[in-house]
Amino acid sequence: TQLLEQSPQFLSIQEGENLTVYCNSSSVFSSLQWYRQEPGEGPVLLVTVVTGGEVKKLKRLTFQFGDARKDSSLHITAAQPGDTGLYLCAGAGVRGGATNKLIFGTGTLLAVQP
Amino acid sequence: NAGVMQNPRHLVRRRGQEARLRCSPMKGHSHVYWYRQLPEEGLKFMVYLQKENIIDESGMPKERFSAEFPKEGPSILRIQQVVRGDSAAYFCASSPYRGLGETQYFGPGTRLLVL
Numbered sequence: 001t002q003l004l005e006q007s008p009q010f011l012s013i014q015e016g017e018n019l020t021v022y023c024n025s026s027s028v029f030s031s032l033q034w035y036r037q038e039p040g041e042g043p044v045l046l047v048t049v050v051t052g053g054e055v056k057k058l059k060r061l062t063f064q065f066g067d068a069r070k071d072s073s074l075h076i077t078a079a080q081p082g083d084t085g086l087y088l089c090a091g092a093g094v095r096g097g098a099t100n101k102l103i104f105g106t107g108t109l110l111a112v113q114p
Numbered sequence: 115n116a117g118v119m120q121n122p123r124h125l126v127r128r129r130g131q132e133a134r135l136r137c138s139p140m141k142g143h144s145h146v147y148w149y150r151q152l153p154e155e156g157l158k159f160m161v162y163l164q165k166e167n168i169i170d171e172s173g174m175p176k177e178r179f180s181a182e183f184p185k186e187g188p189s190i191l192r193i194q195q196v197v198r199g200d201s202a203a204y205f206c207a208s209s210p211y212r213g214l215g216e217t218q219y220f221g222p223g224t225r226l227l228v229l
Contacts, residue, residue, distance in 0.1 A: 033217060042118075042205050042220035043157070088157065092216070100209070100216055101147065101159040101170060 030093025139208030
């Protein structure tokens, strides 16, 4: 059972466009982390959100954690080719879970065309 | 990737051989997690270790797979008698302590190919 669903799965846009990636679950998490992974490399942490309703900004990236801590979104403003990659959300500390293992989303593959 | 080191980066094994994957966590981190990324699938948790202890191995296959994190040295993920289905990217992550929702930092991964 996939606890975290991401949408869209694939996204191809032109440089300068805006986009939003969604990460949804029926489970409550203690925190949610967003990673970006490039081919042949490991996931690189972008942000960790902990508090329901929290909004964090990282340059052109805006991350939001849902009030109920079940979902999150990533918004990119004025996308650039360097933003190309696989975006992964990962939830930690699912209610009832014993450890901090991460449950990863299905991933969103973003391609930004110059 | 944030100081977590994994080696080898690429490993080729024939069916039936053993594979040993090593992970050195970030300095000061005593918690290690192993994840597997199968082709066309997402990252899946395998095992969580603290120094000399296995805390959660709920994601480990029941046979052929084992993991350790000794007092000294790197964490080792060991796969005995590899099969083609073991071909995947194996990632290690570390965190400093076991706080709720503690951030994990990933290494570059080991790509295992079983011929």
